[in-house]
Amino acid sequence: MKLAEALILRADAQKRIEQLKQRLANSAKVQQGDEAPEKPQELLVELERAFSTLADLIKRINKTNSSTEFDADKTLSDVLAERDVLTAKRNAYSQLATAASIVHNAYSRSEIKFVSTVEVSEVQKLADELAKNYRELDSRIQQLNWQTDLLE
Numbered sequence: 001m002k003l004a005e006a007l008i009l010r011a012d013a014q015k016r017i018e019q020l021k022q023r024l025a026n027s028a029k030v031q032q033g034d035e036a037p038e039k040p041q042e043l044l045v046e047l048e049r050a051f052s053t054l055a056d057l058i059k060r061i062n063k064t065n066s067s068t069e070f071d072a073d074k075t076l077s078d079v080l081a082e083r084d085v086l087t088a089k090r091n092a093y094s095q096l097a098t099a100a101s102i103v104h105n106a107y108s109r110s111e112i113k114f115v116s117t118v119e120v121s122e123v124q125k126l127a128d129e130l131a132k133n134y135r136e137l138d139s140r141i142q143q144l145n146w147q148t149d150l151l152e
Helices: 003-027 040-067 076-100 120-147
Strands: none
Touching: 003 040, 003 120, 040 076, 076 120
C-alpha cells in the first residue's frame, strides 16, 4: 500500500469514528418503553474496531514519514512540520491584512477615522507568497506520498 492510500484510509477511519459517535449518541438513551434505533453495544464494538484501525494507520504513517527522505537534508516528517508552519503563517498574515484594511463608512464629519498601522499591500503580498510556497510544497509532498510504500 502506498502512503497516500494510507492517508485516505486514515481520513475515512476518522470520519467513520465521528459517524459512530453520532449514532451512539442517538442510541444512548430513549424514552421509557421505546427502543434505541441501534444497539449501543454493537456500535461500541464497531467503534473500538475503528479506533484500533486508526491507531494502526497513524503509527504506520508516522513511521513512514519519519523514515522517508524528502531531500538530502530532510525527512517527510520535517517537511510536514514546515508545511504546517507555512499554513499558520499564511493565515496570520491574511488575518492581519484583513484587520488592517480600512473601509470608510463615514456618515458625518464627527465619525471616528481609522488609519492602518501596517502596509496592507505588503502584508497581503507576503500572505500570497506564503500561499504559493504552501501549494508548491504540498504538491511535492503529495507526489512523494504516491511514490512511497507504507511501512509495517
